[in-house]
Amino acid sequence: MLMAIMLLGLLLAGAYSGIQTSVRAMHAGERLIERIDRVRTVQEFLRHQLTRILPIAYAQTEAKTYMFEGERDFMRFVAPMPGYLSHGGPYVQTLALVRGSNGMSLVFSGTMLNGFDWKEEKKSEREPVVLIDHIGDGSFSYRALDDQGQLAPWSTSWDDPSITPLLVRVELTMQNGAQINWPVLAVPLMLDAGAAHPQPVVIPRLLPNNGGTSR
């Protein structure tokens, strides 16, 4: 009798642990799928934004026009936002790799170009969005044609903010525990210089000693 109860107990324990294991495996699988899904969505979003980078200036100083800023961990450009997320028109957008408690994060923010003030860093309509975190290390790099018209090598800094690069690359290495890889994302910028409507006025409010009369 005792034997039967012991066997039954063993059986129950076995069945329970079996179910537990399968539930755990399932959750782990689901998490992995979720992460793959997230990487895919983020890559698609970045591709969407980066291909549409507009050759429109967002700031002007006496020395320089700013159309595209690119560093190893920071990028600022002008592009349209998806229609349902905005008021339409060009938005000044930034992508940054920020170090936080969950490793590095890829953070996106967008502010309407109309009324954008570089110095004030006007608060964007939405809070910056963390696109993906648990990044171990990462970098942005840029590529353009050299003087001879040949494709120059990738560089992690973009020197001339008054022109846009031909290609932008986002390389991320995920943290060890993240169980997922980030496929290298290299995106061609489709819009050529000249895509912007020729502007008779050059954002005079951003010039020094100007009271902001261009509105």
Next chain:
Amino acid sequence: MTCFNAKWPQRQRGVALVLVLRAIALMAVLLGSFALIAHTEQLESRHVFDAVTARYDAQAGLERAVFELRNADQAQRWIADGRPYEFVFDKAKVSVEINDESGKIDLNVADQTMLTSLFISVGVELDRAAALADAIADWRDPDDLPLANGAEVAEYKQAGLAYGPRNAPFQTTSEVQQVLGMDYELYRKIEPAVTIYSGSATPNPAFAPFEALRTLPNMTDDFARQIIELRQQMLPGQPGAQPLTLPDGTPIVVNGGGLTYSVKCRAVLPNGVSTVLDASIRLGGVGTTGRPYTILRWRDGEAS
């Protein structure tokens, strides 16, 4: 207690089997649902792969359109009046529609009358249409004085918006959504009819898409459809059987087209996955990227 009943072992003999069966059933349900999730994931991956293929097939349509628009053989040259062209590229069916931008309404040039009739043509009532037209004029003019129904900074502030009019020409067509009174739904309706690249005050009826054609004076939807149908039957270099005219009798002359085109390419893979590329290009010259054309507007993979 009943469990010490001598008959108990006989009565409960199958309990282990039942338990095992239940455990197996439970695990089967769990694993089955997981398999379903994994399968959905696989389908999604497959779809992304197909969508990328379709996207590049659609891009091939754009390249082909550039080639055909400059075809040395006049009789073979593609006409930019929105007529459909189809070809097969790498097993995908690619259909291309090209519209000369001169057939659209230029948001930076069109006067309020033209803009009002544009809004009326998509079902906006007269008062709102007039207000929108004035607001657009106020958006692009450099002054801060509102027109009769228009809007300058004060009106935007009153409406609770954090921005005012740019007081400069539109930089992209989608910017018109920022104009006071506009919304995404309305923008979607007028989008096929508007441009910022033609520079002419009225759309050229020889190339105008339906949405722009029906904004012309005295035009009805049926008449506009008829014009498009007859226009598309005309072959390059040959006048049609009967000359086309507008409702007021003005003949439609196929000339004056610019070098700026909007090209809409749809690629459909054999398995039914499709994507649309909607781009505006300007022919002529070689850009910094080495292409023999300049891309002015680029929308791919969006529902349109």
